[in-house]
Amino acid sequence: LRELHGASGTVALIDSSSIVVTRDSVPVLYSYVSSDLDLRFALAGLAGGAAEVEGFYSTEGGRGYLDELGLENKESDPYNDDNINTHSLLRLYEDGSEKDPMNFRKGEFVDKSKQESTRKSVKLAAVLIILLAVFWSVNIYSKVSGSAGELVKIERRLESVYSKLFSDESVVDPFYQMEIKVKELREERAFIGGGLDVLGTLKGLGQGASAIAGKDGKLKLFEVKMHSARVLARGEAGGFENADKFKETLGAMPVFKDISLTDVKKKSAGGVSFSIALTLEDDK
Numbered sequence: 001l002r003e004l005h006g007a008s009g010t011v012a013l014i015d016s017s018s019i020v021v022t023r024d025s026v027p028v029l030y031s032y033v034s035s036d037l038d039l040r041f042a043l044a045g046l047a048g049g050a051a052e053v054e055g056f057y058s059t060e061g062g063r064g065y066l067d068e069l070g071l072e073n074k075e076s077d078p079y080n081d082d083n084i085n086t087h088s089l090l091r092l093y094e095d096g097s098e099k100d101p102m103n104f105r106k107g108e109f110v111d112k113s114k115q116e117s118t119r120k121s122v123k124l125a126a127v128l129i130i131l132l133a134v135f136w137s138v139n140i141y142s143k144v145s146g147s148a149g150e151l152v153k154i155e156r157r158l159e160s161v162y163s164k165l166f167s168d169e170s171v172v173d174p175f176y177q178m179e180i181k182v183k184e185l186r187e188e189r190a191f192i193g194g195g196l197d198v199l200g201t202l203k204g205l206g207q208g209a210s211a212i213a214g215k216d217g218k219l220k221l222f223e224v225k226m227h228s229a230r231v232l233a234r235g236e237a238g239g240f241e242n243a244d245k246f247k248e249t250l251g252a253m254p255v256f257k258d259i260s261l262t263d264v265k266k267k268s269a270g271g272v273s274f275s276i277a278l279t280l281e282d283d284k
Contacts, residue, residue, distance in 0.1 A: 008024055008025075009023070009024065009054040009055070010022070010023045010028075010046075010052050010053050010054050011053065011054060011055040011056070011057065011074075012029075012043075012053045012055070012056050012057065013056075013057045013058070014033065014039065014056065014057070014058040014059070014062035014063075014065055014066060015058065015059040015061055015062045016033075016059060016060075016061025016062055017032060017033060017034065017061075018030065018031065018032050018033055019031050019033050019039060019042050019043075019062075021046065021053065028046075029042065029045060029046060031045070033062070033065060035065070036064075036065045036068035036069055039065045039066075039068075039069060040069060055074040056071050056072065056073055056074060057073065057074055058073050155174060155175065158174040158175065158178060159171050159174040162174050162177060162178055162181075165181075166181070198226065200255060201226065201231060201255065201280060202224065204250065204253050204255050204256065205221060205224060205231075205233055205250070206221075207253075208246055208249040208250045208253070209221050209235070209246065211249050212237070212242055212245055212246050212249065218237055218238025218239070218242055218271060219235065219236070219237040219238065219242050219243070219246055220235055220236055221233050221234070221235040222234060222235055222236070223235075229279050229280045229282075230277065230278075230279055230280075231256075231277070231278050231279070231280065232275060232276075232277050233275070233276050233277075233278075234263075234273070234274070234275050234276075235273070235274060235276075236267070236271055236272070236273050236274070237271060237272055237274060238270075238271050238272075239271060239272060240264055240272055242272075243261060243264055243272060243274040243276075244261060246276065247259055247260075247261045247276060250276070250278060254281065255280060255281050256278045256279070256280065256281065257278065257279050257280075257281050258277075258278060258279040259276065259277070259278040260276070260277050260278070261274060261275075261276050262274070262275045262276070262277065263275040
């Protein structure tokens with residue numbers, strides 16, 4: 001051991017179960033050995049391979065490994081202690097000559113298999129994250145694109161339907177315009193089914209118009225609008241007097257109140273046009 005520890009250069013000590021390689025008395029390699037193949041692999045771990053070792057020493061148990069590899073044993077009287085490598089390392093530490101202990105996590109001692117496994121796992125995880133992000137983006141894009149396409153189709157169909165139903169109106173925003181129309185239709189439906197006597201109202205207007213027209217034949221109604229309890233009628237009369245008499249006739253009927261005659265205008269062809277607004281009496 002004294003010769004081995006004091007040796008300069010690179011030397012190796014092999015016993016029956018391990019090999020220690022020192023460089024200028026500093027350990028650079030320690031490996032378990034159970035066959036000549038293990039020894040071959042251990043020496044291959046050195047930067048210069050077996051050629052880097054300037055001298056081989058062995059116990060009786062390690063001599064066979066050197067013989068199998070054709071390596072010369074520098075010690076002619078081999079050591080008999082098969083635990084000599086353990087003693088060798090302990091002796092180095094006891095002597096304090098080991099200033100730079102072997103670090104089995106650095107240099108040629110590092111176990112690179114775990115590093116490679118970790119590196120591959122990290123790469124695989126990164127690839128999976130990227131793929132998931134791509135699939136998620138494509139899925140959202142396809143949904144948005146599909147929804148946008150369906151929305152365009154619906155808008156075109158709605159525009160076509162609106163144009164057919166309300167041919168006198170230009171279509172700018174079919175969704176908004178249809179919403180307004182639906183609201184108006186609901187109000188009219190509520191009005192028609194809300195208990196107001198629509199037919200009675202129309203009958204009263206017709207009777208009043210017939211009463212005036214029957215005298216001189218110069219009064220007719222051409223438009224009636226009804227919203228909630230309010231009624232607006234437009235018509236023509238032979239003159240202002242006829243229109244005013246029509247108002248008085250309607251005022252005498254119990255179904256009407258708050259009657260006002262407005263927009264009385266002379267017509268170039270003779271007669272006047274007028275509007276008459278009224279409120280329906282509540283049927284209690």
